[in-house]
Amino acid sequence: MRNNAGDEIARRLAAAGKEISIYVHLPFCAGKCPYCSFVSMVPKYGEIEEYCKLLRSEIRFFGDRLAGTRLSAKTLYFGGGTPTLLPPAEWRRLLDCIRENIALAEQIEISVEANPESLTEEHVRLWREETVARISIGVQSLSDGELRWLGRLHDAARARAALSMCVGYGFSVSADLMFGLAGQSIRSFSSSVKEALSLGVEHLSLYQLAIDEKSRWFVTPPEGRSDGYPFYRWSQWYLPRKGFVQYEISSFALPGKECRHNSSYWRNDPVLALGASAWGYAEGVRYCNERTLESYGKTVRRSGHAVAEMETHDTAKRAREAAILLLRTSCGILFEPFSSRYGEDALSAILRILEENAPSDCFVRNAFSLALSPKGMRVANALWSLIV
Numbered sequence: 001m002r003n004n005a006g007d008e009i010a011r012r013l014a015a016a017g018k019e020i021s022i023y024v025h026l027p028f029c030a031g032k033c034p035y036c037s038f039v040s041m042v043p044k045y046g047e048i049e050e051y052c053k054l055l056r057s058e059i060r061f062f063g064d065r066l067a068g069t070r071l072s073a074k075t076l077y078f079g080g081g082t083p084t085l086l087p088p089a090e091w092r093r094l095l096d097c098i099r100e101n102i103a104l105a106e107q108i109e110i111s112v113e114a115n116p117e118s119l120t121e122e123h124v125r126l127w128r129e130e131t132v133a134r135i136s137i138g139v140q141s142l143s144d145g146e147l148r149w150l151g152r153l154h155d156a157a158r159a160r161a162a163l164s165m166c167v168g169y170g171f172s173v174s175a176d177l178m179f180g181l182a183g184q185s186i187r188s189f190s191s192s193v194k195e196a197l198s199l200g201v202e203h204l205s206l207y208q209l210a211i212d213e214k215s216r217w218f219v220t221p222p223e224g225r226s227d228g229y230p231f232y233r234w235s236q237w238y239l240p241r242k243g244f245v246q247y248e249i250s251s252f253a254l255p256g257k258e259c260r261h262n263s264s265y266w267r268n269d270p271v272l273a274l275g276a277s278a279w280g281y282a283e284g285v286r287y288c289n290e291r292t293l294e295s296y297g298k299t300v301r302r303s304g305h306a307v308a309e310m311e312t313h314d315t316a317k318r319a320r321e322a323a324i325l326l327l328r329t330s331c332g333i334l335f336e337p338f339s340s341r342y343g344e345d346a347l348s349a350i351l352r353i354l355e356e357n358a359p360s361d362c363f364v365r366n367a368f369s370l371a372l373s374p375k376g377m378r379v380a381n382a383l384w385s386l387i388v
Protein backbone atom coordinates (compact mmCIF):
# COMPACT_ATOMS: atom_id res chain seq x y z
CA MET A 1 0.00 0.00 0.00
CA ARG A 2 1.20 3.52 -0.79
CA ASN A 3 2.89 5.48 1.99
CA ASN A 4 0.35 8.25 1.62
CA ALA A 5 -2.71 5.98 2.06
CA GLY A 6 -3.11 7.29 5.62
CA ASP A 7 -3.17 10.87 4.31
CA GLU A 8 -5.84 9.94 1.83
CA ILE A 9 -7.98 8.34 4.53
CA ALA A 10 -7.58 11.42 6.75
CA ARG A 11 -8.52 13.68 3.84
CA ARG A 12 -11.62 11.61 3.08
CA LEU A 13 -12.65 11.56 6.74
CA ALA A 14 -12.28 15.34 6.91
CA ALA A 15 -14.40 15.67 3.76
CA ALA A 16 -17.08 13.38 5.15
CA GLY A 17 -18.70 15.93 7.45
CA LYS A 18 -18.56 16.96 11.05
CA GLU A 19 -18.61 13.67 12.92
CA ILE A 20 -16.84 10.34 12.72
CA SER A 21 -16.75 7.12 14.71
CA ILE A 22 -13.50 5.58 15.92
CA TYR A 23 -12.86 1.85 16.24
CA VAL A 24 -9.77 0.63 18.14
CA HIS A 25 -8.81 -3.04 17.78
CA LEU A 26 -7.04 -4.73 20.72
CA PRO A 27 -5.97 -8.09 19.31
CA PHE A 28 -4.98 -10.09 22.39
CA CYS A 29 -6.72 -13.06 24.02
CA ALA A 30 -5.70 -15.23 26.97
CA GLY A 31 -6.35 -18.35 24.85
CA LYS A 32 -7.77 -19.17 21.45
CA CYS A 33 -11.41 -20.35 21.32
CA PRO A 34 -11.74 -23.36 18.99
CA TYR A 35 -14.37 -21.76 16.71
CA CYS A 36 -12.75 -18.34 16.32
CA SER A 37 -10.44 -16.99 13.64
CA PHE A 38 -10.61 -13.31 14.57
CA VAL A 39 -7.29 -11.58 14.49
CA SER A 40 -6.21 -12.17 18.08
CA MET A 41 -3.21 -13.79 19.71
CA VAL A 42 -1.93 -14.76 23.13
CA PRO A 43 0.48 -11.93 23.99
CA LYS A 44 4.15 -12.58 24.61
CA TYR A 45 6.01 -10.64 27.28
CA GLY A 46 6.02 -6.90 26.50
CA GLU A 47 3.83 -7.24 23.41
CA ILE A 48 0.81 -5.43 24.85
CA GLU A 49 2.91 -2.43 25.91
CA GLU A 50 4.62 -2.28 22.50
CA TYR A 51 1.29 -2.54 20.68
CA CYS A 52 -0.20 0.27 22.76
CA LYS A 53 2.82 2.43 21.94
CA LEU A 54 2.21 1.84 18.22
CA LEU A 55 -1.47 2.62 18.65
CA ARG A 56 -0.56 5.94 20.23
CA SER A 57 1.67 6.76 17.22
CA GLU A 58 -1.21 5.91 14.90
CA ILE A 59 -3.57 8.13 16.91
CA ARG A 60 -1.08 11.02 16.71
CA PHE A 61 -0.70 10.49 12.94
CA PHE A 62 -4.42 10.96 12.36
CA GLY A 63 -4.69 13.63 15.07
CA ASP A 64 -2.09 15.77 13.23
CA ARG A 65 -3.92 15.42 9.95
CA LEU A 66 -7.39 16.07 11.35
CA ALA A 67 -6.26 19.06 13.46
CA GLY A 68 -7.78 22.25 12.18
CA THR A 69 -10.82 20.51 10.72
CA ARG A 70 -14.12 20.80 12.60
CA LEU A 71 -14.31 17.03 12.88
CA SER A 72 -15.14 15.35 16.18
CA ALA A 73 -15.75 11.76 17.23
CA LYS A 74 -19.33 10.91 18.14
CA THR A 75 -18.57 7.29 19.09
CA LEU A 76 -15.43 5.49 20.25
CA TYR A 77 -15.40 1.69 20.44
CA PHE A 78 -12.68 -0.61 21.81
CA GLY A 79 -13.10 -4.13 20.47
CA GLY A 80 -11.06 -7.32 20.33
CA GLY A 81 -9.74 -9.78 21.00
CA THR A 82 -10.08 -9.30 24.70
CA PRO A 83 -9.63 -5.61 25.52
CA THR A 84 -9.61 -6.40 29.24
CA LEU A 85 -6.17 -7.99 28.82
CA LEU A 86 -4.85 -4.43 28.71
CA PRO A 87 -3.89 -3.37 32.24
CA PRO A 88 -5.67 -0.25 33.53
CA ALA A 89 -2.52 1.89 33.17
CA GLU A 90 -2.42 1.16 29.40
CA TRP A 91 -6.12 2.04 29.15
CA ARG A 92 -5.42 5.38 30.82
CA ARG A 93 -2.53 6.18 28.45
CA LEU A 94 -4.59 5.19 25.40
CA LEU A 95 -7.64 7.22 26.37
CA ASP A 96 -5.47 10.23 27.29
CA CYS A 97 -3.75 10.02 23.92
CA ILE A 98 -7.07 9.96 22.06
CA ARG A 99 -8.40 12.94 24.04
CA GLU A 100 -5.18 14.91 23.43
CA ASN A 101 -5.19 14.32 19.68
CA ILE A 102 -8.76 13.96 18.45
CA ALA A 103 -11.72 16.16 19.34
CA LEU A 104 -14.49 14.18 21.04
CA ALA A 105 -18.10 15.34 20.71
CA GLU A 106 -19.80 16.40 23.91
CA GLN A 107 -22.34 13.59 23.63
CA ILE A 108 -19.77 10.93 22.70
CA GLU A 109 -20.68 7.28 23.30
CA ILE A 110 -17.63 5.31 24.49
CA SER A 111 -18.01 1.50 24.46
CA VAL A 112 -15.62 -1.23 25.53
CA GLU A 113 -15.69 -4.97 25.08
CA ALA A 114 -14.75 -7.12 28.07
CA ASN A 115 -14.37 -10.81 28.86
CA PRO A 116 -15.39 -12.01 32.32
CA GLU A 117 -12.10 -13.79 33.17
CA SER A 118 -9.93 -10.69 32.79
CA LEU A 119 -12.33 -7.91 33.78
CA THR A 120 -11.35 -6.35 37.12
CA GLU A 121 -12.87 -3.75 39.38
CA GLU A 122 -9.88 -1.52 38.58
CA HIS A 123 -10.89 -1.55 34.89
CA VAL A 124 -14.44 -0.66 35.77
CA ARG A 125 -13.45 2.21 38.10
CA LEU A 126 -11.12 3.65 35.50
CA TRP A 127 -13.76 3.45 32.76
CA ARG A 128 -16.21 5.24 35.04
CA GLU A 129 -13.73 8.09 35.47
CA GLU A 130 -13.09 8.13 31.72
CA THR A 131 -16.83 8.47 30.94
CA VAL A 132 -17.19 5.10 29.24
CA ALA A 133 -20.93 4.52 28.83
CA ARG A 134 -21.30 0.96 27.54
CA ILE A 135 -19.60 -2.33 28.41
CA SER A 136 -20.24 -5.27 26.13
CA ILE A 137 -19.40 -8.53 27.92
CA GLY A 138 -18.57 -11.79 26.13
CA VAL A 139 -20.78 -13.95 28.36
CA GLN A 140 -21.82 -16.48 25.66
CA SER A 141 -23.81 -18.59 28.14
CA LEU A 142 -24.68 -18.78 31.82
CA SER A 143 -24.43 -22.59 31.85
CA ASP A 144 -21.11 -24.06 33.00
CA GLY A 145 -21.49 -27.08 30.70
CA GLU A 146 -22.02 -24.91 27.61
CA LEU A 147 -19.09 -22.65 28.50
CA ARG A 148 -16.81 -25.67 28.96
CA TRP A 149 -17.94 -27.10 25.62
CA LEU A 150 -17.16 -23.76 23.95
CA GLY A 151 -13.68 -23.78 25.49
CA ARG A 152 -14.23 -20.45 27.21
CA LEU A 153 -11.95 -19.45 30.05
CA HIS A 154 -14.70 -18.26 32.42
CA ASP A 155 -17.50 -20.07 34.20
CA ALA A 156 -21.06 -18.91 34.77
CA ALA A 157 -20.33 -17.56 38.26
CA ARG A 158 -17.57 -15.33 36.89
CA ALA A 159 -19.85 -14.08 34.11
CA ARG A 160 -22.63 -13.29 36.60
CA ALA A 161 -20.16 -11.43 38.81
CA ALA A 162 -18.90 -9.40 35.81
CA LEU A 163 -22.44 -8.45 34.76
CA SER A 164 -23.46 -7.48 38.31
CA MET A 165 -20.33 -5.42 38.90
CA CYS A 166 -20.72 -3.44 35.66
CA VAL A 167 -24.44 -2.85 36.23
CA GLY A 168 -23.67 -1.87 39.84
CA TYR A 169 -21.22 0.79 38.65
CA GLY A 170 -23.95 2.32 36.51
CA PHE A 171 -22.85 1.27 33.00
CA SER A 172 -25.22 0.35 30.22
CA VAL A 173 -24.33 -3.34 29.94
CA SER A 174 -24.64 -5.58 26.92
CA ALA A 175 -24.18 -9.36 26.98
CA ASP A 176 -23.16 -11.53 24.02
CA LEU A 177 -24.97 -14.88 24.13
CA MET A 178 -24.66 -17.81 21.75
CA PHE A 179 -27.11 -20.40 20.50
CA GLY A 180 -26.81 -23.56 18.45
CA LEU A 181 -24.42 -25.23 20.94
CA ALA A 182 -24.18 -28.98 21.47
CA GLY A 183 -26.87 -30.24 23.82
CA GLN A 184 -28.34 -26.75 24.20
CA SER A 185 -32.09 -26.65 24.72
CA ILE A 186 -34.50 -23.74 24.52
CA ARG A 187 -34.77 -24.13 28.28
CA SER A 188 -31.03 -23.65 28.90
CA PHE A 189 -30.73 -20.81 26.34
CA SER A 190 -33.76 -19.05 27.73
CA SER A 191 -32.47 -19.31 31.28
CA SER A 192 -29.23 -17.58 30.18
CA VAL A 193 -31.28 -14.82 28.54
CA LYS A 194 -33.64 -14.46 31.50
CA GLU A 195 -30.84 -14.40 34.03
CA ALA A 196 -28.92 -11.77 32.04
CA LEU A 197 -32.04 -9.59 32.04
CA SER A 198 -32.58 -10.13 35.75
CA LEU A 199 -29.01 -8.94 36.38
CA GLY A 200 -29.80 -5.64 34.66
CA VAL A 201 -28.52 -6.12 31.11
CA GLU A 202 -30.02 -3.51 28.76
CA HIS A 203 -28.68 -4.85 25.46
CA LEU A 204 -28.23 -8.36 24.10
CA SER A 205 -26.23 -9.49 21.09
CA LEU A 206 -27.37 -12.99 20.14
CA TYR A 207 -25.30 -15.09 17.77
CA GLN A 208 -25.59 -18.53 16.31
CA LEU A 209 -22.34 -20.43 16.85
CA ALA A 210 -20.35 -19.97 13.67
CA ILE A 211 -17.20 -21.96 13.01
CA ASP A 212 -14.80 -19.70 11.19
CA GLU A 213 -12.60 -20.93 8.41
CA LYS A 214 -9.05 -21.32 9.76
CA SER A 215 -10.35 -22.06 13.27
CA ARG A 216 -9.50 -25.32 15.07
CA TRP A 217 -13.07 -26.63 14.80
CA PHE A 218 -13.14 -25.93 11.08
CA VAL A 219 -10.69 -28.79 10.63
CA THR A 220 -12.26 -31.11 13.24
CA PRO A 221 -15.85 -29.96 13.80
CA PRO A 222 -17.44 -30.86 17.13
CA GLU A 223 -20.46 -33.13 17.22
CA GLY A 224 -23.97 -32.36 18.35
CA ARG A 225 -24.48 -28.73 17.36
CA SER A 226 -28.14 -27.76 17.34
CA ASP A 227 -30.13 -25.86 14.72
CA GLY A 228 -30.19 -22.17 15.64
CA TYR A 229 -33.55 -21.30 14.11
CA PRO A 230 -35.80 -22.17 17.12
CA PHE A 231 -33.56 -20.20 19.53
CA TYR A 232 -33.68 -17.12 17.32
CA ARG A 233 -37.42 -17.42 16.89
CA TRP A 234 -37.88 -17.76 20.66
CA SER A 235 -35.77 -14.60 21.21
CA GLN A 236 -37.90 -12.65 18.73
CA TRP A 237 -41.00 -13.78 20.63
CA TYR A 238 -39.71 -13.34 24.19
CA LEU A 239 -37.59 -10.19 24.21
CA PRO A 240 -40.24 -7.75 22.92
CA ARG A 241 -42.41 -8.93 25.85
CA LYS A 242 -39.68 -7.65 28.15
CA GLY A 243 -39.53 -4.26 26.42
CA PHE A 244 -36.55 -5.08 24.18
CA VAL A 245 -36.59 -3.91 20.58
CA GLN A 246 -34.85 -5.90 17.87
CA TYR A 247 -33.09 -3.00 16.20
CA GLU A 248 -30.73 -5.18 14.16
CA ILE A 249 -30.51 -8.82 13.09
CA SER A 250 -28.47 -9.86 16.17
CA SER A 251 -29.12 -6.96 18.50
CA PHE A 252 -31.91 -6.36 21.00
CA ALA A 253 -32.03 -3.34 23.32
CA LEU A 254 -34.25 -1.43 25.66
CA PRO A 255 -35.35 1.80 23.93
CA GLY A 256 -32.51 4.34 23.98
CA LYS A 257 -29.90 1.67 24.80
CA GLU A 258 -29.00 0.77 21.21
CA CYS A 259 -25.30 0.86 20.32
CA ARG A 260 -24.77 4.07 18.37
CA HIS A 261 -21.32 2.97 17.25
CA ASN A 262 -22.56 -0.17 15.51
CA SER A 263 -25.40 1.81 13.97
CA SER A 264 -22.73 4.01 12.31
CA TYR A 265 -21.33 0.91 10.56
CA TRP A 266 -24.73 -0.13 9.28
CA ARG A 267 -25.37 3.38 7.90
CA ASN A 268 -21.93 3.52 6.24
CA ASP A 269 -20.99 6.58 8.29
CA PRO A 270 -17.28 7.47 8.41
CA VAL A 271 -15.22 5.28 10.72
CA LEU A 272 -11.55 5.80 11.59
CA ALA A 273 -9.99 2.37 12.19
CA LEU A 274 -7.03 2.09 14.54
CA GLY A 275 -5.02 -1.02 15.34
CA ALA A 276 -4.06 -4.23 13.55
CA SER A 277 -6.74 -5.61 11.20
CA ALA A 278 -9.26 -2.86 12.05
CA TRP A 279 -11.73 -1.93 9.30
CA GLY A 280 -12.80 1.63 8.55
CA TYR A 281 -14.88 3.58 6.05
CA ALA A 282 -14.20 7.00 4.59
CA GLU A 283 -16.26 8.60 1.84
CA GLY A 284 -16.81 5.63 -0.43
CA VAL A 285 -13.62 3.81 0.55
CA ARG A 286 -13.68 0.78 2.83
CA TYR A 287 -10.22 0.09 4.19
CA CYS A 288 -8.37 -2.34 6.39
CA ASN A 289 -5.22 -2.00 8.44
CA GLU A 290 -2.30 -4.42 8.34
CA ARG A 291 -3.48 -7.72 9.82
CA THR A 292 -0.58 -9.23 11.71
CA LEU A 293 1.17 -7.70 14.69
CA GLU A 294 4.43 -7.82 12.79
CA SER A 295 3.21 -6.08 9.64
CA TYR A 296 1.18 -3.60 11.69
CA GLY A 297 4.26 -2.66 13.74
CA LYS A 298 6.51 -2.39 10.68
CA THR A 299 4.04 -0.17 8.80
CA VAL A 300 3.27 2.18 11.69
CA ARG A 301 6.98 2.63 12.40
CA ARG A 302 7.66 3.35 8.73
CA SER A 303 4.62 5.43 7.73
CA GLY A 304 2.80 6.46 10.91
CA HIS A 305 -0.38 4.63 9.83
CA ALA A 306 -1.21 1.00 9.02
CA VAL A 307 -3.64 1.26 6.09
CA ALA A 308 -3.10 -1.90 4.04
CA GLU A 309 -6.05 -2.26 1.66
CA MET A 310 -8.49 0.23 0.23
CA GLU A 311 -11.57 -0.83 -1.73
CA THR A 312 -13.37 1.60 -3.97
CA HIS A 313 -16.45 0.42 -5.80
CA ASP A 314 -18.70 1.94 -8.43
CA THR A 315 -21.96 3.49 -7.23
CA ALA A 316 -24.06 0.43 -8.06
CA LYS A 317 -21.88 -1.88 -5.96
CA ARG A 318 -21.72 0.64 -3.11
CA ALA A 319 -25.51 0.91 -3.20
CA ARG A 320 -25.91 -2.87 -2.98
CA GLU A 321 -23.49 -3.06 -0.05
CA ALA A 322 -25.26 -0.19 1.69
CA ALA A 323 -28.66 -1.84 1.14
CA ILE A 324 -27.48 -5.07 2.76
CA LEU A 325 -26.10 -3.20 5.77
CA LEU A 326 -29.27 -1.12 6.15
CA LEU A 327 -31.50 -4.17 5.86
CA ARG A 328 -29.77 -5.56 8.94
CA THR A 329 -31.50 -2.81 10.91
CA SER A 330 -35.13 -2.38 11.84
CA CYS A 331 -35.14 1.07 10.15
CA GLY A 332 -34.18 -0.59 6.86
CA ILE A 333 -33.69 1.47 3.71
CA LEU A 334 -35.09 5.00 3.95
CA PHE A 335 -35.85 5.82 0.31
CA GLU A 336 -35.13 9.54 0.32
CA PRO A 337 -31.64 9.57 1.91
CA PHE A 338 -30.71 6.36 0.08
CA SER A 339 -31.55 7.70 -3.37
CA SER A 340 -29.87 11.03 -2.74
CA ARG A 341 -26.68 9.18 -1.73
CA TYR A 342 -26.66 6.37 -4.33
CA GLY A 343 -29.16 7.48 -7.00
CA GLU A 344 -32.77 6.68 -7.86
CA ASP A 345 -31.78 3.99 -10.35
CA ALA A 346 -29.80 2.01 -7.79
CA LEU A 347 -32.70 2.15 -5.32
CA SER A 348 -35.26 1.06 -7.92
CA ALA A 349 -33.06 -1.84 -9.07
CA ILE A 350 -32.66 -3.15 -5.50
CA LEU A 351 -36.37 -2.84 -4.69
CA ARG A 352 -37.28 -4.59 -7.93
CA ILE A 353 -34.97 -7.55 -7.23
CA LEU A 354 -36.38 -7.99 -3.72
CA GLU A 355 -40.01 -7.65 -4.77
CA GLU A 356 -39.70 -10.07 -7.67
CA ASN A 357 -37.72 -12.75 -5.85
CA ALA A 358 -38.72 -12.81 -2.18
CA PRO A 359 -42.04 -13.37 -0.40
CA SER A 360 -43.72 -10.10 0.56
CA ASP A 361 -44.13 -11.15 4.21
CA CYS A 362 -40.34 -10.94 4.57
CA PHE A 363 -40.65 -7.13 4.40
CA VAL A 364 -42.34 -4.21 6.04
CA ARG A 365 -42.86 -1.53 3.43
CA ASN A 366 -44.45 1.89 3.52
CA ALA A 367 -44.21 5.02 1.36
CA PHE A 368 -40.85 5.99 2.89
CA SER A 369 -38.92 2.84 3.68
CA LEU A 370 -38.42 -0.89 3.32
CA ALA A 371 -37.23 -3.07 6.22
CA LEU A 372 -37.10 -6.78 7.01
CA SER A 373 -40.00 -8.21 8.99
CA PRO A 374 -39.20 -10.60 11.90
CA LYS A 375 -39.62 -13.44 9.40
CA GLY A 376 -37.31 -11.67 6.94
CA MET A 377 -34.66 -11.36 9.66
CA ARG A 378 -34.79 -15.13 10.17
CA VAL A 379 -33.95 -15.74 6.50
CA ALA A 380 -31.80 -12.65 5.98
CA ASN A 381 -28.84 -14.47 4.41
CA ALA A 382 -31.02 -15.77 1.60
CA LEU A 383 -32.45 -12.28 0.97
CA TRP A 384 -29.03 -10.63 0.88
CA SER A 385 -27.77 -13.19 -1.59
CA LEU A 386 -30.37 -11.80 -4.02
CA ILE A 387 -28.79 -8.35 -3.89
CA VAL A 388 -25.05 -9.09 -3.79
Ligand code: SF4
Nearest residue numbers: 029032033036038081
Ligand atom coordinates in the same frame (compact mmCIF):
# COMPACT_ATOMS: atom_id res chain seq x y z
S1 SF4 B 1 -13.95 -15.76 20.53
FE1 SF4 B 1 -13.33 -13.85 21.51
S2 SF4 B 1 -12.17 -14.51 23.34
FE2 SF4 B 1 -12.31 -16.31 21.99
S3 SF4 B 1 -10.39 -16.23 20.77
FE3 SF4 B 1 -11.99 -15.18 19.59
S4 SF4 B 1 -11.76 -13.00 20.10
FE4 SF4 B 1 -10.68 -14.21 21.70
